[in-house]
Amino acid sequence: xxxxxxxxxxxxxxRKKPPADGISIALAGNPNVGKxxxxxALTGMKQHTGNWTGKTVSTAxxxxxxxxxxxxxxxxxxxxxxxxxxxxxxxxxxxICFSGTKGTIIVCDASCLERNxxxxxxxxxITPHALVCVNLLDEAxxxxxxxxxxxxxxxxGVPVCGTAARSGAGLNEMLGRMEDMLxxxxxxxxxxxxxxxEAAIAALVPALEEMLGERxxxxxxxxRILERCDDLIxxxxxxxxxxxxxxxxxxxxxxxxxxRQAQKILSDSGMDTAAxxxxxxxxxxxxxxxxxxxxxxxxxxxxxxxxxxIDNILTHRxxxxxxxxxxxxxxxxxxxxxxxxxxxxxxxAFESLxxxxxxxxxxxxxxxxxxxxxMDGIYRVLTWVVSVMLPPMAIFFPMFTILEDVGYLxxxxxxxxxxxxxxxxxxxxxxxxxxxxxCNAAGITGCRIxxxxxxxxxxILTNNFMPCNGxxxxxx
Numbered sequence: 170x171x172x173x174x175x176x177x178x179x180x181x182x183x184r185k186k187p188p189a190d191g192i193s194i195a196l197a198g199n200p201n202v203g204k205x206x207x208x209x210a211l212t213g214m215k216q217h218t219g220n221w222t223g224k225t226v227s228t229a230x231x232x233x234x235x236x237x238x239x240x241x242x243x244x245x246x247x248x249x250x251x252x253x254x255x256x257x258x259x260x261x262x263x264x265i266c267f268s269g270t271k272g273t274i275i276v277c278d279a280s281c282l283e284r285n286x287x288x289x290x291x292x293x294x295i296t297p298h299a300l301v302c303v304n305l306l307d308e309a310x311x312x313x314x315x316x317x318x319x320x321x322x323x324x325x326g327v328p329v330c331g332t333a334a335r336s337g338a339g340l341n342e343m344l345g346r347m348e349d350m351l352x353x354x355x356x357x358x359x360x361x362x363x364x365x366x367e368a369a370i371a372a373l374v375p376a377l378e379e380m381l382g383e384r385x386x387x388x389x390x391x392x393r394i395l396e397r398c399d400d401l402i403x404x405x406x407x408x409x410x411x412x413x414x415x416x417x418x419x420x421x422x423x424x425x426x427x428x429r430q431a432q433k434i435l436s437d438s439g440m441d442t443a444a445x446x447x448x449x450x451x452x453x454x455x456x457x458x459x460x461x462x463x464x465x466x467x468x469x470x471x472x473x474x475x476x477x478x479i480d481n482i483l484t485h486r487x488x489x490x491x492x493x494x495x496x497x498x499x500x501x502x503x504x505x506x507x508x509x510x511x512x513x514x515x516x517x518a519f520e521s522l523x524x525x526x527x528x529x530x531x532x533x534x535x536x537x538x539x540x541x542x543x544m545d546g547i548y549r550v551l552t553w554v555v556s557v558m559l560p561p562m563a564i565f566f567p568m569f570t571i572l573e574d575v576g577y578l579x580x581x582x583x584x585x586x587x588x589x590x591x592x593x594x595x596x597x598x599x600x601x602x603x604x605x606x607x608c609n610a611a612g613i614t615g616c617r618i619x620x621x622x623x624x625x626x627x628x629i630l631t632n633n634f635m636p637c638n639g640x641x642x643x644x645x
Contacts, residue, residue, distance in 0.1 A: 191232065191239030194347070195265055197292060198276035199285050200247030203304040205229075206334040207276055208244040211344070228260070233344070240347070243270065249284075251291040252450075254620040263404055265295050266385045272298040272350045274343070279309035279316050279331070283461035290453055290460075293327065293359035294389045300328045300350040302343055307333040313468025321464040326355050358388060360456045363448055365438035369395055369431035376427040380416065384408060392449065395431055397442050483577065489584045496577070497603065500568050504607075508560035515560070519552035565607040595624040598631070605635035612637070 198204040212231025229244040245264055246257035265273055275292055277285035282303065292299050303316055322329035328346040332339030361367065370391045377387040377394075385405065393401045394417075405413045416424035435445060483492055523544060530540045572578050578600050586596025597619050605612030612632045619625040 191241040192272075192351070193241045193243065193268065193270040195268070195270045195273040196242055196244045196276065197261055197265065197273055197288065198247060198302075199249050199278065199288060202247075202276050202278040202285065203334045204247060204276040205244060207274075207302060207304060207332065207340070208242060210334050210337055210340055211240075212242055228264070243268075248288065250288060251295075256617070259400055262295075262401070265292060266389075266401075267404065267408060272296070272300065272347070274300045274302055274350075276302045276304050279303045279306045280312055280314050282316060282465055283457050286457035286460050287453055289325065290359045290456055293325065293355065294392070295386050297327065297353050297355040298350055299353070300330070300343065300346055301325060303329065303331045304334050306331045306339070307336065315466045315468070317464045317466070321460070324460050324463060325359070326357075327353055360452055362452050365434055365440055366392075366395075366445065366448060369434045372431040372434060373424075373427045376416075376423040380409065380412065380424060381405070391431070394428070395435065395442075396446050396449070480580065483580045484583055489580075493581050493584055496572070500565070500572075501606070503568065504561050504565040507564050511560040511563075512556050515556035516552075519556055523548055523552070562607055566611070569604060569607065593624075594627050594631075595619045595621065598624070598628040601628055601632055602635050605632050605637050607637065609633060609635055609637040 196204060196208055208229065208231065211233040213233075228246065231242050231244075233240045233242060243264065245261040248255075248258045248261045251258055251262040251265075264270065273292055273296060275285075275289050277289065289299075289301055301321070303318060303321070306316070309316065316331065318329050318331050328349040330339055330343045330346050332343060334340065362370075370388060373391040373394065374387045377390050381387060381390060390401075390405065394413075402413060413424070416422040417428050419425045420429060435441075440448070483489055485492075526548065527540065527544050530543065535543075572581075581603075582596040582599050584596075585599040589596045589598055598616070600618070601612045601615045603612075604615050609632060612635060613629050616625050616628040616632065619628055
């Protein structure tokens, strides 16, 4: 059963009547910030999954209640950005832009707010109807990190609330701030870019406003068009029957003239498409850093000093690779050596059970061919796979997860990126190959973390050559 807000305030009855199927709200955030915990707590796990049009990335939908009105909550895939380098980012961006959602709740991790604010600022470029949910306040408190929520709300210009979703703390308050989110407006853009970029945006926005209306933020659309974000341009074309590209190609149209004027402003300042993207990303990161510096207080001085010392060893030009090989060798040794005992126990147990089943079949005068099919075929193959493959996987993947949780896997990818790039591949493939040693199916599925379609395809094809657990030689 979904939560019902107990907050006081003006009810939705005083606002425009919502659609019969409820008010659509998107739930966005970085991976591993407790977004799914917030979603499940609000919807009572009354949810179903579906794919955004044309994509294979799933979203979950559920309902909760606010002032006796239904809220249709859509849990978007976790992303660090909306620059659309991956399918997850494109799905999240297009849903916020084009799905007709009335607002977006952005879940952040209180213990690393600066990194999360990068996504927050990008969402605010699309819509002012946003609510920032600073989650994991309990975990941040353990690390002696405090977040000034009021100051953060003042700087961002949108409602901000703090939660600890696992215990349910703050969720009712968040529901109570949804009306503020739905009626919110921003007096100024969340990020101000360099003067040539702002001038180019200003030249293009009026023409886009005339064409797009309220379907998408003209400022956000202008910036992505100037960056030549082809997938977003294609999506806008799909929503305008191809009118955008046709207008951009025709200098006689308002958009065509404005587009060439904006391009001239950028070229006169010596800024090409790559430089524009770099400048935009840099300013987003700096804006997130400035905002976090004003709102986050560290109870432990030089909190990241320990991480820097660890990085100096794990990513060292000389020692990084030997340390990585030592860690992986230790994991493989524990996996193979530790799996011998449960494998033997399972094999003996299945063998004993097999004798009982075989005797049972013999007692009912089962035909030899049927006994052979059931016992020598189906049963033996099934029990052999379980006894041989299950124990190593049950040891390897939890240990691999521990490496991810302590932050070692990104460091390993960083160490190997230079070598993989020489083979026209991506350093992230090191992670999928290591995962393939446990199970190649999981390794190939993990290739979705690679942004470039070409590098992702290379990873999928070459990951098949990893000697996964099922290919290890086993004693007869």
